[in-house]
Amino acid sequence: MSFERTGGGQPSRTLALLWGEPSVPRKGPSRSITTTQIIDASLSIADESGLGAVTMRAVAERVGVSTMSVYTYVPGKPELLDLMVDALYLRMGRMPWGGETWRDRVIAVAESNRALLMAHSWMTEIAALSRPPLGPGVMAKYEHELSAFDDAGLDDVEVDAALTFLLGFVQSHCRSVHDAERATTDTAMTDAQWWDANQAILARALDPAVYPRAARIGAAAGNAQGAAWSARHAWEFGLERVLDGLAVLIAR
Structure with a gap:
């Protein structure tokens, strides 16, 4: 797939997610999980079964929410890949x-x-x-x-x-x-x-x-x-x- 590289998402949305800044004001009920849980679930799936197994549906099942709920945290897989990579870089020992x-x-x-x-x-x-x-x-x-x-x-x-x-x-x-x-x-x-x-x-x-x-x-x-x-x-x-x-x- 063409987007299976870092930097494939919409830049402003991706940067907002990476730095914890909401790109669009959100209305509705409070969230039951965190973006970190979604990232951790995605990392686990990728390590266990490969990158192709990382789908929004698979991530949703792993964290126990609906697929549509995941999209309220991360707009798509391109942005999710950036979050995954950045999280691993942040956790490196320095x-x-x-x-x-x-x-x-x-x-x-x-x-x-x-x-x-x-x-x-x-x-x-x-x-x-x-x-x-x-x-x-x-x-x-x-x-x-x-x-x-x-x-x-x-x-x-x-x-x-x-x-x-x-x-x-x-x-x-x-x-x-x-x-x-x-x-x-x-x-x-x-x-x-x-x-x-x-x-x-x-x-x-x-x-x-x-x-x-x-x-x-x-x-x-x-x-x-x-x-x-x-x-x-x-x-x-x-x-x-x-x-x-x-x-x-x-x-x-």
């Missing part, structure tokens, strides 16, 4: 920095974002870096993560670009991890089982005389990682390259 180096602080930022995206796999599908929900969670997260580059000697535009570069790597890595997990689930086979099942035909097809580098390097990587692709190795190698690239910029 300890004040101590005497860490910029590199240690950036590693901590990367690790905290990876933990969030691994715990909520659907986030990699909808959390757009280009149009985030500008709520209190996003702003608190952005402020804290920008401070990881304090005293690094970068100007404001470079700090923003450096943070975006880092978060883009984290999001891409977590999406790859979830894709690999889905492949295992869909085929009911681990990577090792898949390679074992196809070993005979691969041995015939991957002729070292025709593909010398692919055969040699692929075998070396597979033996070192225990698979064609290792999430741990990809994370450690990729994060170090991101940090090395930032180090060149900072040193310059």
Whole structure:
């Protein structure tokens, strides 16, 4: 669906919801639940069954109200997605920095974002870096993560670009991890089982005389990682390259 991204709702309504400001005066009886309960129910459904299971009807059933009642709190799913993402960002742990180096602080930022995206796999599908929900969670997260580059000697535009570069790597890595997990689930086979099942035909097809580098390097990587692709190795190698690239910029 085209709206399954952050920033898909009507901006003024979404911002009013994010900051707790009523966009339209409401008349009628007092409400029996809170917007936070709706957000929490939506998060639970998404974590349990995936983003496609998050419907206004499913949320209503989870909190024990009618579907139409939910619409008096949140006008639609696009706005609900923004509320969900912002709530998770607001709940992230953010300890004040101590005497860490910029590199240690950036590693901590990367690790905290990876933990969030691994715990909520659907986030990699909808959390757009280009149009985030500008709520209190996003702003608190952005402020804290920008401070990881304090005293690094970068100007404001470079700090923003450096943070975006880092978060883009984290999001891409977590999406790859979830894709690999889905492949295992869909085929009911681990990577090792898949390679074992196809070993005979691969041995015939991957002729070292025709593909010398692919055969040699692929075998070396597979033996070192225990698979064609290792999430741990990809994370450690990729994060170090991101940090090395930032180090060149900072040193310059």
